Amino acid sequence: MATKIKFGTDGWRGHVAEDYTFETVRRCAQGFASYLLEEGNAGKWVIVGYDKRFRSEDFADAVAEVLAGNGLKVYLTEGATPTPVISHAVVAKKAVGAVNVTASHNPPTDNGFKVRDENGGAINPAGLTKIEALIPDDIADVKIKNIKEAQADGSVILFDAAVDYIAHIKKLIDLQPIKDAGLTVLVDAMWGNGAGWFTHLLGGGSTKIIEIHNERNPSFPEMKRPEPIPPNVDVGLQAAKDNNADIFLVNDGDADRVGFGDENGDFIDQLRAYGLLAFYLLEVRGERGPIVKTLSTTTMLNKLGKIYDVPVYETGVGFKYVAPKFTETNALIGGEESGGYAFRGNVPERDGILAGLYMLDCMVRTGKKPTELLELLFEKVGGEHFYNRIDTPFQGDKQDKIDRILAANPESIGGLKVTKLVTIDGYQFHLEDGGWLLIRFSGTEPIIRVYCETMHEDKVEAILQDGLRIAGI
Structure with a gap:
């Protein structure tokens, strides 16, 4: 067969x-x-x-x-x-x-x-x-x-x-101020296609680009997979600390996604990164336009939409949903929880190179370090937002898992009252603090993903564990 x-x-x-x-x-x-x-x-x-x-x-x-x-x-x-x-x-x-x-x-x-x-x-x-x-x-x-x-x-x-592509990028962003800023930037190419790109684009000035994992090695040593989230980024974050880097940039294997670490070598989660990029475009660059987000990413975008009076469109998970809506609405930015972001003026595709350049430009224009930029963002949206995710393989019939989730009907999750269930893509339980728990099946692997965002740092783990129980894991 x-x-x-x-x-x-x-x-x-x-x-x-x-x-x-x-x-x-x-x-x-x-x-x-x-x-x-x-x-x-x-x-x-x-x-x-x-x-x-x-x-x-x-x-x-x-x-x-x-x-x-x-x-x-x-x-x-x-x-x-x-x-x-x-x-x-x-x-x-x-x-x-x-x-x-x-x-x-x-x-x-x-x-x-x-x-x-x-x-x-x-x-x-x-x-x-x-x-x-x-x-x-x-x-x-x-x-x-x-x-x-x-x-x-x-x-x-x-x-x-x-x-x-390079000629196009230079129309979207002035690279010279970044080259002349005197930053130290630690770049992790994750043994992939992003190797050499930031060095080529930003070399020749006082900014120092240090690359690691920038050769070809299909076994991806020092990481489980070339995905720009912990623990895969741990070696890179340590290298950033060792080199006193002002920021850590990490691309996945094909460089359409990006992750960030701050000046202390601490990881900036993908939801906060998306919030920062939207804040940069709206506040620092003064641009306006719709925001397209998957339901698995941050509600900080909804708050920024209200503050800056721009519409926010929510889609299912994946760029097969984001890209059409991004194109239809001529969006300013579109993205998802995985660290993939698209930008107006560019193709409707995740671009980990341009996203990295924009984050550097935000630092240069504001004169602020990543932790200071996060403080500005949290001040704008009413406080810190906390996120985490658990991916776990599952066995057995997928439909049995779905039936179990739908039958659960929890009144509270992690001690927070459930206000509604959304089933655009997976099963998202909205919580009383404006946060959420999402349970969904990977579209490419036999994995259940359990995600949450909340303004209560002490409730993150409880929310995730309740999510696993609801899914029967």
């Missing part, structure tokens, strides 16, 4: 040599090619890029062979390239979409097949469903043109996507 390929929040991910093989990748590419052809894109250009995981460049070649075999033309990156750079190339090259061979922040055993639309953003759920349905069960139904033949006849062209 052929392996059935099921798309998650961004595309498809699997275990290398188990279900993620050259055959399944080629079948997946055929599904995307058929989708593009059905949309009337015969003979048009598609971007193909990849990360630094095991044999990603070879899987990318296989994708390019299938797209070329279907009469499409391919711009194939000449090296491992950050996801936001690949997405920008879609627009710069007037392509109709992209395939990115990456498993982002997944463990080293995995690789993935990420698809993008003509705007460089995530394809909406309906489009993903169509692609999935068009994936053939038999490799015999896949059309392939040998990569060397495709390069010889011009249907596959190698290119450097960095040139257009």
